[in-house]
Amino acid sequence: MIYSGKAVSVQMLDDGIAELKFDLQGESVNKFNQATVQELTEAGAALKADGNVKGLIVTSGKNVFIVGADITEFTEMFKLPEDEIASWALRANQAFNGIEDLPFPTVCAINGIALGGGLEMALSCDFRVASTVAQVGLPEVKLGLFPGFGGTVRLPRVIGVDNAVEWIAAGGQHKADRALKDGVVDAVVAPEQLKDAAIALVKECLAGKIDHQAKRLEKQVAITLPPLENMMAFQTSGAFVAQQAGRNYPAPMAAVNVMQQHAGMNRDQALEVESKGFAKVAKTPQATALVGLFLADQAVKKANGAHVKKGAKDINLAAVLGAGIMGGGIAFQSALKGTPIIMKDIADKALDLGMGEASKLLAKRVERKRMDAPTMGKTLSMIRPTLNYGDFGNVDVVVEAVVENEKIKQSVLAEAEGHLKDGAVLASNTSTISITRLASALKKPENFAGMHFFNPVHMMPLVEIIRAEKTSDETIATLVKYAQKMGKNPVVVNDCPGFLVNRVLFPYFGGFGMLMRDGADFQQVDKVMEKFGWPMGPAYLMDVVGIDTGVHAAAVMAEGFPERMQYDFKDVSTVMYENKRLGQKNGIGFYRYEEDKKGKPKKVVDEATYELIQPHVAARKEFDDEEIIARMMIPLCTETVRCLEDNIVGSAAEADMAMIYGIGFPPFRGGPLRYIDSIGTEAFVALCEKYAHLGGIYQAPQMLKDMAAKGESFFG
Structure with a gap:
């Protein structure tokens, strides 16, 4: 045994070929936690020091290769200053460089899922052989990040700028045949042939039939494109990425910018640029929310697993x-x-x-x-x-x-x-x-x-x-x-009335009704809330849900929670309902609906809406965007807190995920309770107090007041 750890081991096979195996003890999958990265560093040093090793294959002892980094470690790590996060990423990269710089050919055998750090590990080898059942990708943008273990450096040098931008900025998970087509892997074989194929490839390198040094060198020098082509490749792909990602998700464009910045550098210089860029996106509120969202999703799955164990038939x-x-x-x-x-x-x-x-x-x-x-x-x-x-x-x-x-x-x-x-x-x-x-x-x-x-x-x-x-x-x-x-x-x-999602959604609609009562333009409110991140504004959402359905549910909420959801004014949705304007289901609500070329309903502004609601609302006036956001979001967020306070939902994670899954709460904001955390419980209570005169849906629940007094948050 050349090296033995709790996640990584290295042993000699035949003909001077060693096997580095990932097999994280006590876990069902391999992942890169800090201990695994440290062991990989040590294993690389042990291999370099052993004069008997002529070649290396990298394998997994589990039915996946490596699922990526251990995201549970991110929450605390990302609280560090930006320069410390960059230093951590650069140190971690030394483990991958240690494998890439070994004085003999290396081949990675990808037997299953290799995502994020798993694919970056494979890219640090000279060649990659994948099983037909393998799936690979760099999904970090879905967490508000981009690859930080050399992915932005090695991938464009292996498969070209255009393909690398697509793989990294879209964050997709690809089957083996797509990986082979794009050049991410060098061969695809049946699962039972994988290890033998990797060994055979090492032997071909040792026999001089394949120049592994030339293959390795491609990853360690600047991208070999003429300057003008290089600029055009990044500008064209960057414009497309910016359009697709939108302004609320900065990570994809940040990845493109980093790749362009280090395209003319050697590997070590490029890794420094990647590390600094990674640290910058790690400190964005989007990364905090999306990493939190991933962890909340895992918490919901764990809670559901506990339920199923209680006698599911x-x-x-x-x-x-x-x-x-x-x-x-x-x-x-x-x-x-x-x-x-x-x-x-x-x-x-x-x-x-x-x-x-x-x-x-x-x-x-x-x-x-x-x-x-x-x-x-x-x-x-x-x-x-x-x-x-x-x-x-x-x-x-x-x-x-x-x-x-x-x-x-x-x-x-x-x-x-x-x-x-x-x-x-x-x-x-x-x-x-x-x-x-x-x-x-x-x-x-x-x-x-x-x-x-x-x-x-x-x-x-x-x-x-x-x-x-x-x-x-x-x-x-x-x-x-x-x-x-x-x-x-x-x-x-x-x-309880409305259960969780509708109980939380209808105070949001209540906030919209009050804004309309006070002279807001429903089109402005829709635009502001869509800019905030909702897939559709409240008036448009009511039309899609069905105004008759909304009016019925609002009555149930008013009966169940009269102290907060019984209003002393005629809501504009009631006006729509009384005028048989039910939304998309009959072609007219706040908006009028016409079929587009694909036969789908397209909303069109209908001036008659303003005439119908005019007797029931104040004179129209412009509201500041921040006031619209506050008046819409406070009722939704405080009711979510009340559901937690009343034990309607079991945890903050389940509450937030229900709003993401059920009503399209903007994912990059993490859910209502994480949104409160992003503002701060004390600041959010102060915001509630500012608007408390509007009614019960704006008053801070006792649970939130207590948390604010203690300086607590929902997610630590």
Whole structure:
């Protein structure tokens, strides 16, 4: 054994060829934490000192290669001053340089996922051989960063500027054949041939058939393009990246700028530029939010794993009650992900609508070459329309998705319960009705919970799993498991009016209503909030959701939380509703909708909107952008805090991720609670006090006041 550590080991094979193996003890995957980087440095020194080694292969002892850096270490590290972060990155790079500078040929055998630091490790070798099942990429921009272990230096020198910009700025994860085509890897072989292929490549270098020194030199000198071509390559690709990334995500453009800056330098000079650039993006608020978002997503997955362990049952057959757009969407998603589903309704016309919805969604996948026609037919056959309960005795999970009326839902649920086998789970897709009240109609309320999908089902990643007073852990576990099988991100919440997402969303709409009452222009509010980062402003969002749906839900919120959400003025959404302006569903709401060339609704300003609301609002005036943002965001953020305070949601991470998944909260801001952290709890309470005179939705919750007094934050 040449070197032995807890993550890295080096042993001699035959013919003077050594094997450096990554196999991080106590973990299911390999990742670059600080200890692994240190061991790689030591392993490189041991290899250099051993005069018997003639060549090296780099392998993994796990079914992935290396998934990247240990992101859990970033939070504390990124609190350091910029120059210290740059120094850390430069020191870490010495480990990779140590492998690249070894006095013999090196070949990396990529057996599975190699992302971020994993691919950067592979790039430090002379050659890369990938298994057919391998996937590689540099996804750091998705964390608000760019590669900091030599990726911006080596990749453009290996595959050219254009390809490198695409790989780094888009942050994609690519299969082995794409990596081979672009030159990121040198060969692709079957998994069982991988190690032998890597050894054979080393032997060809040793036999003089391949010049590994020439290959290595390409990565250590300036990019070999004439100056004008070099400038044009970066300008052209940079303009495209800037357009795609937008101003809220600076990392992709920062990566392009860094690559252009060090293009004419040798490796060591270029790595210094990369390290400084990496430190700069690491200190941006976007990196703080997006790294936090990644960690929050992991926390949600961990929480869901804990739920599933509490007795989740197998789901071999599902059913949906109600074959409308929602029912058809649920049936489509279940079948698409491999769980057969019965779709029941009381009318053939409704079943035709549900099957039509599923067929339309599947046809789009075929059209976009994401599915072939035989697979479409097979998937569609997994949805069985019916007018009766004939096979409900075999169903494991039933999701009710009938009209949003409490009495009708109770009747349908009670009827369905009578046809189910013992232990089958029953759920309601209601968006507003109390799950505890719905459960009162059932004989086995412990087998019942809410399962709230968001529209359109096939696109929206969130599913709220709502626990009623008598819901069992096993029921929650089963529904979480089913949501995961459907490819969704479940968040478990407790029952209350609006559950989590709508309870938080409607104070945001309340803030919009107050702005309109006070003379704001809905178009200005939309533009400001879209500039803030929302995919659509509040007026546009109401049109998309459906103004009738919004008015109904607002009434539920007002009844549930009268001290905050019962308003003493006529809201403009009510004015729209009374004038039968329901939004996109009937072509007119705050905006008028016309079909574009692709047949999609395009919003057009309608001056009649101003005439309709004029009797109910103050004279129109211009508001400062910061005031609009404050008046929109305070109600949403404070209600999120109240949901945490009231134990509606289990953690800050779950609350934030529900808002990201469910209503499109700007990801680069990290979620409502991380947004409060970015301002500071004390400063946010002061902001609340500034606007508290507007009503209850602007008043800081006691939990937030207490945190501010202690100098605490939601995410440490």
